[in-house]
Amino acid sequence: MGLDVRPAPTRRRAKAGASAPPPDRGARARLSRLDIKISPYLLISPFYLVFAVFGAFPLLFTLWMSLRDRELASGKDEFIGLRNYTELLGDSAFLNAVVNTLGMFVIATVPQLLLALLLANALNRRLRGSTLFRVGMMMPLITSTVAVAVVFTQLFDTDFGLVNWLLGLVGVDPIAWQSDRWWSWVAISVMVDWRWTGYNALIYLAAMQAIPKDLYEAAAIDGASRRRQFWQITVPMLRPTILFTAIVSTIGGLQLFTEPVLFDNGDTDGGSTGQFQTVAMYMFDSAFSNDDYGYGAAVAWMIFLLIIVFSLVNFMFIRRMGGVR
Amino acid sequence: MGSPRRSRRGRGLAALAAVLTGVMVAGTACGGDDDGGAGGKITLTVDTFGEFGYEELFKQYEAQHPNIKIRSRKVSDLDTYKPQLQRWIGTGSGAGDVVAIEEGLLPTYMQQANKFVNLFDHGGAALKENFLDWKWQMGLTPDGKQLMALGTDIGPLGMCYRKDLFAKAGLPTERDEVTKLWPTWDDFLKRGQEFQGKVSGTKWLDGPQALLRVTVLQEAGKGPGYSYFDKSNNFVVDSNPAVRTAFDTVLKFQQAKLTANMQIFTPPWQTGLKRDAFATVPCPAWMLGGIEEYSGDYGKGKWDVAGIPGGAGYWGGSWLAVPKQTKHPKEAAELAKFLTSPQGQLGAFKSANTFPSSPKLYSDPAVAQASNPYFNNAPVGKIFGDAASQVKPVHLGPKNEDVRQELENVLVAVGEGKTQPGQAWTEGVDKARGVSD
Numbered sequence: 001m002g003l004d005v006r007p008a009p010t011r012r013r014a015k016a017g018a019s020a021p022p023p024d025r026g027a028r029a030r031l032s033r034l035d036i037k038i039s040p041y042l043l044i045s046p047f048y049l050v051f052a053v054f055g056a057f058p059l060l061f062t063l064w065m066s067l068r069d070r071e072l073a074s075g076k077d078e079f080i081g082l083r084n085y086t087e088l089l090g091d092s093a094f095l096n097a098v099v100n101t102l103g104m105f106v107i108a109t110v111p112q113l114l115l116a117l118l119l120a121n122a123l124n125r126r127l128r129g130s131t132l133f134r135v136g137m138m139m140p141l142i143t144s145t146v147a148v149a150v151v152f153t154q155l156f157d158t159d160f161g162l163v164n165w166l167l168g169l170v171g172v173d174p175i176a177w178q179s180d181r182w183w184s185w186v187a188i189s190v191m192v193d194w195r196w197t198g199y200n201a202l203i204y205l206a207a208m209q210a211i212p213k214d215l216y217e218a219a220a221i222d223g224a225s226r227r228r229q230f231w232q233i234t235v236p237m238l239r240p241t242i243l244f245t246a247i248v249s250t251i252g253g254l255q256l257f258t259e260p261v262l263f264d265n266g267d268t269d270g271g272s273t274g275q276f277q278t279v280a281m282y283m284f285d286s287a288f289s290n291d292d293y294g295y296g297a298a299v300a301w302m303i304f305l306l307i308i309v310f311s312l313v314n315f316m317f318i319r320r321m322g323g324v325r
Numbered sequence: 326m327g328s329p330r331r332s333r334r335g336r337g338l339a340a341l342a343a344v345l346t347g348v349m350v351a352g353t354a355c356g357g358d359d360d361g362g363a364g365g366k367i368t369l370t371v372d373t374f375g376e377f378g379y380e381e382l383f384k385q386y387e388a389q390h391p392n393i394k395i396r397s398r399k400v401s402d403l404d405t406y407k408p409q410l411q412r413w414i415g416t417g418s419g420a421g422d423v424v425a426i427e428e429g430l431l432p433t434y435m436q437q438a439n440k441f442v443n444l445f446d447h448g449g450a451a452l453k454e455n456f457l458d459w460k461w462q463m464g465l466t467p468d469g470k471q472l473m474a475l476g477t478d479i480g481p482l483g484m485c486y487r488k489d490l491f492a493k494a495g496l497p498t499e500r501d502e503v504t505k506l507w508p509t510w511d512d513f514l515k516r517g518q519e520f521q522g523k524v525s526g527t528k529w530l531d532g533p534q535a536l537l538r539v540t541v542l543q544e545a546g547k548g549p550g551y552s553y554f555d556k557s558n559n560f561v562v563d564s565n566p567a568v569r570t571a572f573d574t575v576l577k578f579q580q581a582k583l584t585a586n587m588q589i590f591t592p593p594w595q596t597g598l599k600r601d602a603f604a605t606v607p608c609p610a611w612m613l614g615g616i617e618e619y620s621g622d623y624g625k626g627k628w629d630v631a632g633i634p635g636g637a638g639y640w641g642g643s644w645l646a647v648p649k650q651t652k653h654p655k656e657a658a659e660l661a662k663f664l665t666s667p668q669g670q671l672g673a674f675k676s677a678n679t680f681p682s683s684p685k686l687y688s689d690p691a692v693a694q695a696s697n698p699y700f701n702n703a704p705v706g707k708i709f710g711d712a713a714s715q716v717k718p719v720h721l722g723p724k725n726e727d728v729r730q731e732l733e734n735v736l737v738a739v740g741e742g743k744t745q746p747g748q749a750w751t752e753g754v755d756k757a758r759g760v761s762d
Contacts, residue, residue, distance in 0.1 A: 072415025073433040074723060093759075153592075159585075160596055179741035265591040266405045269730070272737035273744065288408035290727055290760050291433075 066297035084298035108189035120204035137198030149262035370421035376614035378677025447658035474644030478679035480609030481712030504632035533736035540571035543638035554722025614677030637715035
C-alpha cells in the first residue's frame with residue numbers, strides 16, 4: 001500500500017519550518033504541495049485502515065472461502081469453484097430459510113414502521129413529560145437482545161407460557177408458538193418490534209421537528225384537518241427519513257439471528273422442520289453445526305445479495321410513495 | 326477533494342476512526358491472557374457440557390496443587406457445545422486446556438488427532454488398566470501411536486420414572502415390579518397408554534430424542550455393532566435394519582402422542598421436570614445428575630430408577646483431551662489424568678452419578694453398593710453396574726451427530742403434527758443423507 005512513505009514528508013516539513021529559514025524554496029514548495037495532496041488522505045486513513053481490517057478483509061476472505069469445500073473438524077480444504085453456489089440454488093432448506101426471512105421481515109417491519117410513525121406523531125405534540133416518553137422509547141434498544149429473547153421465549157412457551165395462559169383466560173386454545181410456522185414468525189416479529197419500534201419513532205420524531213411550522217399553519221388556514229396534515233405534509237416531508245429507516249430495517253431484518261436462535265433454545269435449525277430458520281441461521285447451521293464452512297460462506301454472500309436487492313426494491317417503492325413534490 | 330463540506334466529513338471520519346482504534350487498543354489490553362495470574366498461578370480452563378460432577382474434584386485438585394487454579398466452563402447442552410469446540414479446535418484458539426469430548430464427537434476429532442497432545446508423552450501408557458478395554462481403545466488413534474483422549478464415564482442405561490405419578494395412575498411403584506412392567510418397548514408403549522388414560526396433563530416420556538438415542542444404540546449393539554455409519558464410515562441409515570427398527574419404535578410413541586416432544590437439558594425440558602410434564606426419562610447413568618440438578622428440591626424423592634425396556638444398552642460417555650493450543654500441556658495433561666483416574670471417576674460418580682469406565686471401581690463398595698438418596702435410595706451402583714457388564718460398543722462415524730439431529734427433528738415434527746408419520750422415514754433418510762458428507 002505504500003503506507004510507509006506518507007508520514008515522512010509531513011514530519012520533515014514540520015521540522016524544517018521550525019528550525020531554520022528555508023534552505024531550498026523549490027523543495028519546500030514541493031513538500032507543501034505534497035502536503036496538500038496527501039495530508040487529507042492521511043487524516044482519513046484510520047477509517048479506511050479499520051475498514052480494511054474489519055470490513056474488506058473478512059468480506060474477501062468469505063468470498064474466497066465460499067469457493068472452497070472446507071471442514072474444520074476433519075481438516076478438509078479444497079477449491080471447488082462455484083459449486084457451493086449452484087448447490088445452494090437447488091437447496092430446498094436454503095429456499096425455505098429465504099422465505100422465512102422475508103416473511104418475518106414483512107410482518108415485523110411493516111407494522112413496526114407504521115407504529116413508529118404514529119408514535120412519533122403523537123410525541124411531536126406538546127405533552128407533559130415528553131422527555132420521559134422519548135427516553136422510555138429507547139429503553140428496549142439498550143436492553144440486551146439475549147435478555148429480551150429469553151424473556152419473550154418464556155412468554156411464548158407453548159405449555160407454560162404467559163401468553164397462552166392469558167389467551168386461555170379468554171377461552172382461546174393454546175397456540176403452538178414454536179411448532180407452527182406462522183405463529184413462530186409472529187412471536188419472533190413481536191420481539192423484533194418491541195426492540196426497534198422506539199428507535200425508529202425517535203428518528204421520525206427528529207425529522208418531524210425539522211419540518212417548518214408555517215407549512216402546518218398554512219394548511220390549517222386552508223382548513224386541513226390534523227389527519228390530512230399528517231398524510232399530506234408530514235409523511236411526504238419525511239420521505240427521505242422513511243427511506244433511511246426502511247433500508248436500515250431491511251439490513252437488520254434480513255440478518256435476523258439472535259431472536260429466532262434463542263427462540264429455538266440456542267439451536268440454529270429453526271424448529272423441527274426449519275419453520276423459523278432464517279438465512280443467517282442457515283449460514284450458521286451450515287458453517288458451524290454441519291462444519292461446512294465453504295457452504296456457510298456462500299450463504300453469507302447470498303445474504304449480501306439479498307440485502308442489496310431488497311434495499312433497491314424498498315428504495316424504489318418509497319420513492320414512488322406519497323407522490324407529492 | 327476540496328469542498329469544505331467534504332473535508333469536514335473527512336475529519337469526522339478520522340476522529341471516529343481514531344476513537345475506534347483507541348477502543349480496539351483498549352480492548353486488546355483487557356483481553357490479555359490472565360494465565361500469568363496473581364502469585365504466578367497457572368489457570369487451567371476445563372470445558373465440559375451437561376453434568377460431569379467435577380466441582381468437588383476441582384477444589385480437591387486446587388488444594389493439592391497450590392500453583393493451579395481451575396476455571397470451569399460448563400455448557401448445559403451438547404448441541405450448543407459441539408460447534409464451539411469445533412471452532413476452537415479448528416481455528417487453533419479459544420479452547421480450554423482440558424476439553425471434554427462426547428463419544429459422538431470423538432470420531433470427528435480422531436481425524437485431526439494432531440491438534441491434540443499425545444498423552445503417551447505424559448505417562449499415559451501406564452494408565453491402560455484403569456479403563457475398560459474398549460473405552461481405552463477408542464481414545465487411541467487408529468495406528469495406536471497416539472493416546473488422544475482418556476475415558477471418563479460410560480452411560481449404561483436405566484429408566485427413570487416418577488414414583489408419585491405412577492402411584493396416581495395405579496401402576497406399581499417398587500422398582501423391581503416396575504422393571505417387570507416393560508420387558509420390551511411394546512410393553513412400555515402399552516403401559517404408557519394406560520398411564521395417560523389415568524393421569525391427564527402428563528405425558529409418558531420426555532421426548533423422541535432420548536428415546537431414539539437409546540433404541541438406536543440398543544439395536545446397533547444387538548446387531549451389527551454400528552448405527553448410522555458402518556465401520557468404514559459409509560452412510561448406512563437407509564440399509565441398516567438396526568436404525569430402521571429403532572426409528573419405527575420411536576415413531577410409534579410419537580403417533581400415540583406419548584411424549585412431551587422435549588429435548589433433554591433444554592429450558593423447556595428443565596421446566597417440564599418441575600411441572601410434571603412427563604413421567605419417565607430414559608436414563609443413562611449420567612442423566613441422574615441432570616435430573617437432580619434441574620428438578621432441584623421439587624423432584625427429591627419423587628424419582629426412582631428401574632431397568633430399561635429392550636435389553637441392555639448404553640448412551641454416551643465422554644473422554645477428556647488436551648488440545649495442542651494449550652500453553653500448559655504438562656499441567657493440563659496431569660489434570661486430565663487426575664480427573665480420569667479411578668479416584669477422579671469415583672468423585673464424579675458420587676457427585677453426578679456419571680458411571681465410571683474404570684473396571685477397578687466396579688468391585689469397589691463405593692460404587693457397587695452405591696445408592697442415590699435423591700432417587701429414593703435406588704441402588705444405582707448395582708443397576709448400572711449390571712448394565713455396564715453387558716455393554717457392547719457401537720462404532721460411530723464422524724458425522725454421527727449431524728445425522729442424529731436430522732432424524733430427531735423429523736420425529737419431533739411428527740409429534741407436532743407437522744410431518745405425516747408415513748413420510749417420516751423417507752424424509753429422515755433424505756435429510757440425514759444431506760448432512761452426511
